[in-house]
Amino acid sequence: MIRLQPEDLLLVLGARPPSDVGAWLRDGLRDAVASGRLEAGAALPSSRSAAAGLGVARGTVAAAVDELVGEGVLESRPRSSVVVADLARHPVGASSRGGPADAPPRPASVGAPDPALFPRAAWARAVRDAVRALPDAELGYPDPQGLLGLREALAAHLRTARAAPVEAEDVVIVSGVAQGLALLGEVLAGGSSGRRVVVEDPASPGVIEQLRDAGLDVVPVPVDGRGLRTDALPDAAAAVVTPAHQFPLGVVLAPDRRRELVAWARDGDRLVLEDDYDAELRYDRQPVGALRGLDPEHVALLGSVSKLLSPALRLGWVVAPPGVREALVDAKRRADLGCSVPEQAAFARMIESGAYARHLRRARLTYRRRRGLLLDALAREVPHLPVEGVAAGLHLVVRLPDGDAEARAVAALRGAGVPADPLSGASARAGAWGVILGAARVQGAAVPRVVEILGAVVTRGEVSFASPRE
Numbered sequence: 424m425i426r427l428q429p430e431d432l433l434l435v436l437g438a439r440p441p442s443d444v445g446a447w448l449r450d451g452l453r454d455a456v457a458s459g460r461l462e463a464g465a466a467l468p469s470s471r472s473a474a475a476g477l478g479v480a481r482g483t484v485a486a487a488v489d490e491l492v493g494e495g496v497l498e499s500r501p502r503s504s505v506v507v508a509d510l511a512r513h514p515v516g517a518s519s520r521g522g523p524a525d526a527p528p529r530p531a532s533v534g535a536p537d538p539a540l541f542p543r544a545a546w547a548r549a550v551r552d553a554v555r556a557l558p559d560a561e562l563g564y565p566d567p568q569g570l571l572g573l574r575e576a577l578a579a580h581l582r583t584a585r586a587a588p589v590e591a592e593d594v595v596i597v598s599g600v601a602q603g604l605a606l607l608g609e610v611l612a613g614g615s616s617g618r619r620v621v622v623e624d625p626a627s628p629g630v631i632e633q634l635r636d637a638g639l640d641v642v643p644v645p646v647d648g649r650g651l652r653t654d655a656l657p658d659a660a661a662a663v664v665t666p667a668h669q670f671p672l673g674v675v676l677a678p679d680r681r682r683e684l685v686a687w688a689r690d691g692d693r694l695v696l697e698d699d700y701d702a703e704l705r706y707d708r709q710p711v712g713a714l715r716g717l718d719p720e721h722v723a724l725l726g727s728v729s730k731l732l733s734p735a736l737r738l739g740w741v742v743a744p745p746g747v748r749e750a751l752v753d754a755k756r757r758a759d760l761g762c763s764v765p766e767q768a769a770f771a772r773m774i775e776s777g778a779y780a781r782h783l784r785r786a787r788l789t790y791r792r793r794r795g796l797l798l799d800a801l802a803r804e805v806p807h808l809p810v811e812g813v814a815a816g817l818h819l820v821v822r823l824p825d826g827d828a829e830a831r832a833v834a835a836l837r838g839a840g841v842p843a844d845p846l847s848g849a850s851a852r853a854g855a856w857g858v859i860l861g862a863a864r865v866q867g868a869a870v871p872r873v874v875e876i877l878g879a880v881v882t883r884g885e886v887s888f889a890s891p892r893e
């Protein structure tokens with residue numbers, strides 16, 4: 424194994440700047456790994472000797488290394504040193520910790536976070552501490568509404584992070600937004616307000632499937648640059664919306680439309696199902712507060728850890744209006760008798776200890792930087808490419824001129840290991856061509872690859888962007 428010396432690092436990093444030494448170190452190392460100037464498998468010097476050799480604080484070295492390990496650029500080997508990751512083997516920064524050697528990797532979803540950022544050590548600590556502290560009484564069948572300790576911790580977190588009135592008694596713990604929607608769909612289908620439910624167009628095909636499976640009839644209502652067209656709301660029992668960061672278009676529901684949507688719900692005693700998609704992953708400003716804040720009686724707020732920690736945990740919540748809470752808890756009990764108590768207790772620990780907030784800050788910074796680098800490269804190399812959405816979340820939408828360009832872009836991106844879905848598959852309207860691109864793991868060598876693929880598709884398309892945007 425090649426063992427790098429501090430001088431080797433100096434050689435690739437160049438002269439030490441007078442300020443922002445952390446960024447110099449982090450960005451320089453990242454570039455050196457991505458460009459192959461630091462060879463895969465080479466071991467870094469210890470943080471002590473690197474700090475001495477580079478003339479920086481040891482904490483600065485440790486922070487930069489930590490971040491790059493999180494990004495998958497470096498690998499931390501147990502009881503050994505930190506080594507340069509093999510980005511050719513993991514082209515989009517996939518975690519270096521693969522599964523069984525012969526298990527083919529399952530394609531990631533466009534909205535999935537980078538698994539390399541999952542705070543393994545903090546989660547493992549939270550599980551250990553939480554399980555040790557669990558009273559025997561909590562090791563029977565769970566409270567189907569959810570562990571009280573988690574509901575309390577979440578309520579406090581959501582009051583601050585989402586500016587929404589939330590008490591522990593309002594919260595129902597579910598195994599993700601998917602289950603929350605399915606259970607609320609079941610409650611709605613069994614109610615007396617009818618089976619029609621408004622969905623955004625475009626929307627997640629998975630969400631539509633869940634609602635249909637629950638026995639509801641979905642009524643698509645178009646989304647434009649200001650979110651759901653509230654002037655086109657029909658009569659229905661409920662509406663499912665993604666106001667913080669519309670999936671997939673990435674727009675934010677405008678303030679007047681928020682008020683109109685809530686008035687629609689209140690006037691007809693309807694329910695708004697607020698899928699709080701990407702709300703805590705806003706990069707340019709504080710996220711807009713939850714719709715629930717406008718009317719807690721008619722808005723159910725649904726969220727999960729899927730984008731923030733990992734979708735593998737299957738852990739989410741519904742902040743339920745009083746009118747549906749009991750029926751929802753009953754539906755949860757009938758579905759699976761409640762969520763895993765040790766997992767709930769561990770998540771409560773993560774929130775209470777501050778580890779969750781620390782992870783969110785770090786994830787936001789990492790994704791913001793990756794998104795910025797990708798958008799800069801696209802703007803430079805393919806300046807006319809229409810990339811949509813506000814600075815938030817884990818995916819981008821690029822409009823394309825026709826179905827052929829869409830199919831080529833999706834196939835090429837998937838071939839390069841970048842999650843991609845056709846926009847047309849998310850819309851009931853003809854002519855909504857584009858690609859929904861999972862950007863969470865796009866970094867290093869994957870950036871020019873994505874630029875190359877989209878550039879080639881657009882150049883060969885040679886068709887004007889007559890898009891169905893309102």
Ligand SMILES: Cc1ncc(COP(=O)(O)O)c(C=O)c1O
Pocket residue numbers: 532534598599600601602627629630665670698700726727728729734739
């Ligand atoms: C818009 C939208 N809402 C909800 C979900 C489901 O999320 P969860 O993992 O919390 O069940 C998805 C899945 O990717 C989604 O795309």
